[in-house]
Amino acid sequence: MKFGDFVSRDAIRAQLGADDKESAIREMIGALLEAGNISSDEAESIVKAILKREELGSTGIGRGVAVPHAKHPSVQRLVGTVAVSGEGIDFNSLDGEKVQLFFLLISPPDRPGDHLRALENISSQLRDETFCRFLKQAKSADDIRQLLEEADNNGFAS
Amino acid sequence: MAETATRTVTVNNPAGLHARPAELFVKTAGQFEAKIEVIKNGQRVDGKSILNILTLAAVQGTELSLEATGPDAHQALDALSELFARDFDENGTVKS
Numbered sequence: 469m470k471f472g473d474f475v476s477r478d479a480i481r482a483q484l485g486a487d488d489k490e491s492a493i494r495e496m497i498g499a500l501l502e503a504g505n506i507s508s509d510e511a512e513s514i515v516k517a518i519l520k521r522e523e524l525g526s527t528g529i530g531r532g533v534a535v536p537h538a539k540h541p542s543v544q545r546l547v548g549t550v551a552v553s554g555e556g557i558d559f560n561s562l563d564g565e566k567v568q569l570f571f572l573l574i575s576p577p578d579r580p581g582d583h584l585r586a587l588e589n590i591s592s593q594l595r596d597e598t599f600c601r602f603l604k605q606a607k608s609a610d611d612i613r614q615l616l617e618e619a620d621n622n623g624f625a626s
Numbered sequence: 627m628a629e630t631a632t633r634t635v636t637v638n639n640p641a642g643l644h645a646r647p648a649e650l651f652v653k654t655a656g657q658f659e660a661k662i663e664v665i666k667n668g669q670r671v672d673g674k675s676i677l678n679i680l681t682l683a684a685v686q687g688t689e690l691s692l693e694a695t696g697p698d699a700h701q702a703l704d705a706l707s708e709l710f711a712r713d714f715d716e717n718g719t720v721k722s
Binding site: 524527529531535537562580583588590591592594 | 640641642643644645646648649676677678680681682683684685686
């Protein structure tokens with residue numbers, strides 16, 4: 469599964485204004501709402517579901533990366549967004565480092581395979597140092613879109 | 627002398643080897659000195675890295691080989707296969 473298959477282009481954010489975990493999640497959900505990927509009636513419930521998942525253990529998986537996610541019945545297919553914070557946000561990551569790269573995923577409850585394939589794509593691209601470094605330096609949503617496209621076209625990971 | 631031990635396990639929890647089980651796996655693997663590798667259909671990854679484990683996209687039903695090399699290889703594999711045996715404490719309920 470490629471980034472293009474689940475990342476909402478219009479919800480990509482290069483400079484998160486949030487300075488804590490909850491507001492970062494809210495900002496990304498707000499972006500998905502603005503992009504028309506989720507409905508305003510469901511936004512709060514999705515935020516709650518993601519925060520609840522974070523309580524089980526941070527999705528900050530280390531190396532400045534977090535994959536906040538939840539299953540939610542209001543989405544028909546896997547949808548997600550990518551956001552970058554230049555300064556990094558405290559996310560209670562497993563390695564204690566601040567998070568700069570966020571890949572937020574919302575999946576329908578009955579599709580665990582799609583979720584795993586999205587994680588597979590994210591993690592395999594992130595193993596590439598160059599991709600990680602460029603993404604952290606992204607100044608605009610267009611920069612991010614370009615990097616994701618290059619990754620999809622095998623510009624980074626083999 | 628470093629000894630190598632291998633074991634085959636199956637992912638049985640419905641959600642597969644997603645972020646939380648991967649974290650549990652890595653935390654457990656990290657308690658041992660042995661080098662741990664996870665192999666899926668010839669794809670071999672470092673068992674002490676969450677990013678690496680997530681690249682396997684191991685859905686329910688996937689068979690994995692665990693390979694440990696080091697003085698505590700057998701103990702490591704005991705602890706790790708125990709995680710699969712108890713479905714990473716997900717008890718059949720699909721959590722994300």
